[in-house]
Amino acid sequence: MDSFINVNGENIQTLQILLLTTLVSLLPSLVVMMTSFTRYIISFSFLRSAMGLQQNPPNLVLVGMALFLTLFTMSPVLSQIQTTAYEPYVAEEITQDEFLDRAEVPLKEFMLRNTEQSSLSLFCGLAGREVPEDPEGAVDLPLQVVVPSFMTSELKRAFRIGFYLYIPFVLVDVVVASALMSMGMIMLPPSMISMPFKLLLFITLDGWQLLFSTLVQGFR
Numbered sequence: 001m002d003s004f005i006n007v008n009g010e011n012i013q014t015l016q017i018l019l020l021t022t023l024v025s026l027l028p029s030l031v032v033m034m035t036s037f038t039r040y041i042i043s044f045s046f047l048r049s050a051m052g053l054q055q056n057p058p059n060l061v062l063v064g065m066a067l068f069l070t071l072f073t074m075s076p077v078l079s080q081i082q083t084t085a086y087e088p089y090v091a092e093e094i095t096q097d098e099f100l101d102r103a104e105v106p107l108k109e110f111m112l113r114n115t116e117q118s119s120l121s122l123f124c125g126l127a128g129r130e131v132p133e134d135p136e137g138a139v140d141l142p143l144q145v146v147v148p149s150f151m152t153s154e155l156k157r158a159f160r161i162g163f164y165l166y167i168p169f170v171l172v173d174v175v176v177a178s179a180l181m182s183m184g185m186i187m188l189p190p191s192m193i194s195m196p197f198k199l200l201l202f203i204t205l206d207g208w209q210l211l212f213s214t215l216v217q218g219f220r
Helices: 014-033 037-050 059-090 096-113 117-126 143-182 190-204 207-217
Strands: 004-007 010-013
Touching: 014 037, 014 143, 037 059, 037 143, 037 207, 059 096, 059 207, 096 143, 117 143, 143 190, 143 207, 190 207
Parallel strands: none
Antiparallel strands: 004 010
């Protein structure tokens, strides 16, 4: 026998409330997976690792930077969702289902603009769907195809960025290690000597501004 809970005079199934609670708890993760957050946080983590820093900047700072850059990058998408979906829904001009349908369109368009064709083809094939030839047709793809395609592309790009971030700092390590060996200072850890030079290189190149501008401009 189905159990119901009375809410404002309406009987709602307990199962519906359970599903809604589960969805709300997963919503932050779902939103993160459909935005630029993944590329930002992975790139920042690679940078910290490449410089040989263990706790600086701390995780809280990295997450905060990634969140605010995500809000900056996603602001046109959020504005479009507010105009086309949220405001009509608040004005009771559309139903909840129409609100969800309208809200997912700008997100899909953003994800598809930043999805590599190879990733989209992979998940379309796994789902038994044909790859749309034009971008307008791709918007009709379900989220279960678009989201993993977007996530795969984001992971690829983030790891490429990590590779490029590592190169200059590895070169600093190699130069310092070679200099120490030539001076016979084998017992001195190269990482301890190379750290100031890595920081100097990063400061001289205005690393944060260069990284932020590159990451933000990388989104379409």
